[in-house]
Amino acid sequence: MLERGLEEKTYVLNLGPQHPSTHGVLRVELEMEGEFITKADPDIGYGHRGHEHMAENRNYQQFLPNLGRVDYLHALAYNQCYCMAVEKLLGLKVPERAEFIRVITGEMNRISSHLLWLGAYLLDLGAFTPILYCFDDREHILDLLDRVTGSRLTYCYYRFGGVPQDIDEEFVAGTREFIKRLRTRFRDYDNLVTKNVIFIHRTRDVGIITQEQCLEYGLTGPMVRGSGIPYDIRRSEPYSAYPLFDFEIPIGSKGDILDRYLVRVKEMEQSLRIIEQALNKLPEGPIMAEKVPKRIKPAEGEVYAAVEAARGEFGCYVVSQGEVKPYRIKLRVPSFANLSILPELSVDTLVADLVAILGSIDVVVPEIDR
Amino acid sequence: MINYFKEILVGFWSLLAGMAVTIRYFTKPIVTVQYPRQKLTMSPRYRGHTEFVIDEETRTHRCIACEMCNRICPSQLISLQGVKVDAKKKLPSRYIIAYQYCSLCGLCVEVCPTKALKWSDEYLLCGFTREDSEIDLLRRLQDQQYAKGWPLTPIPRPKPEEPAPAKGEEVKE
Ligand code: SF4
Numbered sequence: 001m002l003e004r005g006l007e008e009k010t011y012v013l014n015l016g017p018q019h020p021s022t023h024g025v026l027r028v029e030l031e032m033e034g035e036f037i038t039k040a041d042p043d044i045g046y047g048h049r050g051h052e053h054m055a056e057n058r059n060y061q062q063f064l065p066n067l068g069r070v071d072y073l074h075a076l077a078y079n080q081c082y083c084m085a086v087e088k089l090l091g092l093k094v095p096e097r098a099e100f101i102r103v104i105t106g107e108m109n110r111i112s113s114h115l116l117w118l119g120a121y122l123l124d125l126g127a128f129t130p131i132l133y134c135f136d137d138r139e140h141i142l143d144l145l146d147r148v149t150g151s152r153l154t155y156c157y158y159r160f161g162g163v164p165q166d167i168d169e170e171f172v173a174g175t176r177e178f179i180k181r182l183r184t185r186f187r188d189y190d191n192l193v194t195k196n197v198i199f200i201h202r203t204r205d206v207g208i209i210t211q212e213q214c215l216e217y218g219l220t221g222p223m224v225r226g227s228g229i230p231y232d233i234r235r236s237e238p239y240s241a242y243p244l245f246d247f248e249i250p251i252g253s254k255g256d257i258l259d260r261y262l263v264r265v266k267e268m269e270q271s272l273r274i275i276e277q278a279l280n281k282l283p284e285g286p287i288m289a290e291k292v293p294k295r296i297k298p299a300e301g302e303v304y305a306a307v308e309a310a311r312g313e314f315g316c317y318v319v320s321q322g323e324v325k326p327y328r329i330k331l332r333v334p335s336f337a338n339l340s341i342l343p344e345l346s347v348d349t350l351v352a353d354l355v356a357i358l359g360s361i362d363v364v365v366p367e368i369d370r
Numbered sequence: 371m372i373n374y375f376k377e378i379l380v381g382f383w384s385l386l387a388g389m390a391v392t393i394r395y396f397t398k399p400i401v402t403v404q405y406p407r408q409k410l411t412m413s414p415r416y417r418g419h420t421e422f423v424i425d426e427e428t429r430t431h432r433c434i435a436c437e438m439c440n441r442i443c444p445s446q447l448i449s450l451q452g453v454k455v456d457a458k459k460k461l462p463s464r465y466i467i468a469y470q471y472c473s474l475c476g477l478c479v480e481v482c483p484t485k486a487l488k489w490s491d492e493y494l495l496c497g498f499t500r501e502d503s504e505i506d507l508l509r510r511l512q513d514q515q516y517a518k519g520w521p522l523t524p525i526p527r528p529k530p531e532e533p534a535p536a537k538g539e540e541v542k543e
């Protein structure tokens with residue numbers, strides 16, 4: 001090259017912001033040497049809406065709908081986290097039935113999030129068919145949740161002290177039906193994806209995350225469980241009604257993409273187990289705590305509440321100064337920490353592998369930007 | 371060497387197994403809704419936009435223009451004006467929602483002391499201009515009453531001596 005009088009330069013490639021495999025508006029600046037990536041630099045912030053600042057100029061209830069829009073795929077967990085934080089501040093005790101309803105709907109939402117990830121991820125890898133089946137299953141969840149919450153995506157269902165509307169027999173029956181259906185479908189997913197030789201070769205031994213890296217970067221969720229650390233907030237800091245249920249925390253061994261994939265698929269099965277137990281044990285009773293004040297005005301104080309969202313630990317830190325508006329709300333989103341490992345993982349990989357790694361992180365970009 | 375061929379065979383078999391799944395589903399009935407020809411009914415709790423409940427007895431709405439919904443709305447999109455019809459009673463003379471800002475949170479429906487609001491099952495809510503999504507609930511109520519053959523609720527007007535609302539109030543930007 002140099003002989004012909006051309007300078008040698010690194011080639012800079014933009015992945016995104018409109019790239020279909022970045023799942024939102026994420027731009028990754030890649031420095032390439034031939035086919036290999038020497039540096040990947042994620043550029044975030046395209047979808048910044050200022051949720052945290054919005055919280056400061058509206059009162060506690062008015063911030064509720066925002067939580068459904070931070071991570072729109074597992075919105076109910078975010079609803080729950082915020083409600084838990086404010087309930088802690090107010091000292092409210094949520095009735096048991098409401099906790100059960102929260103668990104059931106939240107786990108349904110987790111499955112729908114994982115199903116969407118599964119379909120979209122395989123689309124990234126070039127397999128078109130699975131997304132159609134995933135969306136078919138997901139549609140059933142959305143229909144069921146629609147019956148309870150009234151919305152299909154950006155839920156705003158939980159309230160401080162419980163849930164506003166009860167679930168009915170039809171929902172319970174429909175959910176049982178759905179559990180049966182999804183269990184049979186897992187076999188098809190196995191045949192279609194898990195055993196597929198192309199899929200295995202694209203994902204095995206790619207994007208390996210060691211346990212030390214997990215801790216260094218503060219990864220959570222399936223990312224850290226894929227590397228073999230059984231860390232799950234539902235177990236390590238049990239909240240809501242989770243201590244009452246029997247479920248396993250699937251973990252991987254190597255920490256490559258295949259492990260993370262398997263963890264998510266197994267998690268869906270565990271979620272089904274939780275839902276089934278919750279439906280069997282569903283207690284009768286009120287769904288709203290007594291004495292929920294009309295005007296939410298918590299005493300001075302600071303609380304932190306965390307839940308296990310589909311992508312990892314979601315935390316909500318609320319500072320109250322005894323006014324009707326929160327003084328400050330900080331949202332700890334899992335995708336942000338999870339994405340931070342991308343530059344390290346992507347060194348010396350091919351672009352196609354980068355797409356595979358990025359997809360396996362399962363980022364929801366609006367959540368990072370918030 | 372044997373492993374190599376075994377891997378090829380297993381790999382090939384996995385592809386066939388995947389194909390078998392698709393072929394099996396190929397013969398099953400279609401699961402998608404053929405939209406313009408086939409429409410879904412909305413679930414009972416489906417959140418379209420808000421609308422007035424029509425009381426079966428009085429055949430009109432129950433709103434008392436207390437402005438609770440107006441105050442709790444996170445997006446401040448309800449433009450509401452009440453008129454005193456007699457010493458005690460107040461009625462809304464204007465209730466317009468700028469639906470494009472609505473986050474469908476349901477706070478207004480829950481906060482209403484007379485349970486005057488409910489969700490409509492309207493889902494065709496796109497429009498060409500911003501004004502297309504401004505919904506006048508009082509007019510909508512009249513349309514619904516008309517369709518049922520019920521007497522229409524008159525929309526009270528603010529008395530002329532009352533000062534006209536300041537301009538800034540109506541602008542929603
Ligand atoms: S809260 Fe109910 S009664 Fe009060 S103004 Fe709103 S709709 Fe009318």
Ligand code: SF4
Nearest residue numbers: 443472473475476478
């Ligand atoms: S649903 Fe929420 S955003 Fe929409 S009008 Fe009611 S309070 Fe406002």
